Amino acid sequence: MSDPADFIDAALQREGSWRRAEEAKARWGSAVQFYGSSVGAVRGTVRDALRRYPDLQHDDVTALSSELWAVPVFERRLAAVVLLQTKVRLLRNSDLTRIEGFIRSARLEALVDPLAVDVVGPLLANLAPGEPVRGQAVVDRWVHDPDAWLRRAALLVPLQALRSGSGDWDAFVRLAGRMLEQGAGRADGEVIQDAISFVVSEMAKRRPDLRLNSPPGGHHG
Known part of the structure; x- marks a missing residue:
């Protein structure tokens, strides 16, 4: 993984909770996996990543979104969405x-x-x-x-x-x-x-x- 993707994935796993993961699976089904990170944690992680890597331009952002999305984990995919929301003007x-x-x-x-x-x-x-x-x-x-x-x-x-x-x-x-x-x-x-x-x-x-x-x-x- 790229450094930003690795940073985001590691942070999301640290913020995970097996209880939230089970609750999410019960709600959304098993089409994807779940770390059990809260929505707030996902948003905070993306915000921290953009502070850590402030020079991401269009190609970096879109490549990172695809990298996060490629693994079928809900929180990774939500992080990709939040990233695109944040950088939508690019x-x-x-x-x-x-x-x-x-x-x-x-x-x-x-x-x-x-x-x-x-x-x-x-x-x-x-x-x-x-x-x-x-x-x-x-x-x-x-x-x-x-x-x-x-x-x-x-x-x-x-x-x-x-x-x-x-x-x-x-x-x-x-x-x-x-x-x-x-x-x-x-x-x-x-x-x-x-x-x-x-x-x-x-x-x-x-x-x-x-x-x-x-x-x-x-x-x-």
Whole structure:
């Protein structure tokens, strides 16, 4: 492993607890392993690593995220997400391919949701003129992907913009409606329904006037 990856992995293992690991396994299943580190410990570890290695640039950050993700341990993968959240302004349009791979293999809302909301959403917002079209084209492709977790991510990408009032609520309503129709009767439909409920719940805190059945041309924000 690289020095930063080794530093993060060792710190996460030190912060681990077998009791938390068993609780996490009971909650999330056995698709990945668990060190039993708390979310706070993961965030603190990434923060400490960035202080220890302050000169990490784009290629260093993306390579480190892949290195952490490569081992199927929940806390390592969460650390990769936190790293990308922290360094999202360094990310480029081309990084969506890497992030798509993470989403496909994550299969846990605790990893997929922050990747969509806190990484992909801000990444698209930060792209230079001309690039957002290409970036959005990637997310638009996710809408029709057979993988329900990618479709879930596509639903959640605009959440930061919606929270801030700059998003298009009607566009989300139309997308949610299409996805519900496409997923009717599918075994993975709950993954999509849960994402829609999450967005609606989040927006209810800020804009209680908005409804999932808002008519076209109604509210934006």
